[in-house]
Amino acid sequence: MTTIVVFVEHSKGQARRASLEALGAAKAAGARVVAAVEGSDAQAVASTLGRFGAERVAVFAGDGRVSADRSARDLAALVREEGATACFAAATSSGKSLMPRIAATLDSTLHSDCTGLDLTGGAPKVVRPWLAGKLIATLESSAPVLCATLRPNTFAVQEGSGSAEIVAKPSSSDLKALLVSIEAKTGGKLDVKEAPIVVSGGRGMKAPEHFALIEELAAAFGNAAVGASRAVVDAGWRPHAEQVGQTGKTVSPQLYIAVGISGAIQHLAGMRTAKTIVAINKDADAPIFKVADYGLVGDAFEIVPALTAAVKAIRAQR
Numbered sequence: 001m002t003t004i005v006v007f008v009e010h011s012k013g014q015a016r017r018a019s020l021e022a023l024g025a026a027k028a029a030g031a032r033v034v035a036a037v038e039g040s041d042a043q044a045v046a047s048t049l050g051r052f053g054a055e056r057v058a059v060f061a062g063d064g065r066v067s068a069d070r071s072a073r074d075l076a077a078l079v080r081e082e083g084a085t086a087c088f089a090a091a092t093s094s095g096k097s098l099m100p101r102i103a104a105t106l107d108s109t110l111h112s113d114c115t116g117l118d119l120t121g122g123a124p125k126v127v128r129p130w131l132a133g134k135l136i137a138t139l140e141s142s143a144p145v146l147c148a149t150l151r152p153n154t155f156a157v158q159e160g161s162g163s164a165e166i167v168a169k170p171s172s173s174d175l176k177a178l179l180v181s182i183e184a185k186t187g188g189k190l191d192v193k194e195a196p197i198v199v200s201g202g203r204g205m206k207a208p209e210h211f212a213l214i215e216e217l218a219a220a221f222g223n224a225a226v227g228a229s230r231a232v233v234d235a236g237w238r239p240h241a242e243q244v245g246q247t248g249k250t251v252s253p254q255l256y257i258a259v260g261i262s263g264a265i266q267h268l269a270g271m272r273t274a275k276t277i278v279a280i281n282k283d284a285d286a287p288i289f290k291v292a293d294y295g296l297v298g299d300a301f302e303i304v305p306a307l308t309a310a311v312k313a314i315r316a317q318r
């Protein structure tokens, strides 16, 4: 049986959903799954990971200092020690920072932002969007260790009743760069990359104060994040953390609602892998309708409040 090492991120004592999805992808591949968790809360998080497919959890409690170089060295050492043939992380900011370093340390290659995996025998294959999502490439790896970041909201979490062996690991002390602080710009709100529903607004909203309509629709769902096109981010209407697209974030939610967004290729690059796309636009010829599963042609200022009321009514009945 092959072994896969999965880097698990956590926040406030809980593993991030995108990391649980990476564990699920490794489990679904039929591998023995070894999770790696770092930091002061690592022990508490480690005890939960058996339920999500990990058979063994390596805990790097560290000394309170955070360094991607050190993390990469620790994880590469773990991969070697476990004889793993693959190493996964979620394609989040941390995963994207860490995994290239691990691949370099292991003299392997990196497959980033993967949306599919085939580890069922023979050379492992990964699927990933290319050229801003215009092409979907299947790549075969001949590297001894397959290093990949996995797109959030793409792979299923596999929750069961298992338990994992937990082992404490020492962290290396050689730090080249140290993370000093992180300031959350989303103010504790759901991140567009991880939310199951994203409601995005574009220039068709006309003014920043009208984003209250987008926020109300997102709030009505209860588990939705607000996204934005670059046009409104550049105009200073919305923070960059909400930007979806080629120069923003790539999202793959269950439901993506684009309101007053034309559907420029650079925007589509960030959302076309959403499972269901709903577009609201007063221009029936807007390119967004070419990728939409459901299109509503009309004025966002009439449609969005009606949709919000309908979502609230449906949720109230449950």
Ligand SMILES: Cc1cc2nc3c(=O)[nH]c(=O)nc-3n(C[C@H](O)[C@H](O)[C@H](O)COP(=O)(O)OP(=O)(O)OC[C@H]3O[C@@H](n4cnc5c(N)ncnc54)[C@H](O)[C@@H]3O)c2cc1C
Pocket: 201, 202, 203, 204, 205, 228, 229, 230, 231, 232, 243, 244, 245, 246, 247, 248, 249, 259, 260, 261, 262, 263, 264, 265, 266, 267, 270, 280, 281, 282, 283, 286, 298, 299, 300, 301
């Ligand atoms: C290198 C590069 C990188 C880029 N990266 C990104 C990126 O990451 N993300 C991104 O989004 N863009 C990106 N862009 C910009 C992109 O090309 C578009 O300019 C941008 O996406 C347009 O934003 P928009 O759809 O909000 O605005 P517009 O193109 O102006 O579209 C507004 C839409 O609103 C509709 N509308 C107007 N009024 C209403 C109404 N009352 N009700 C309903 N609909 C209405 C209009 O019909 C129109 O379709 C990038 C561009 C470049 C060159």
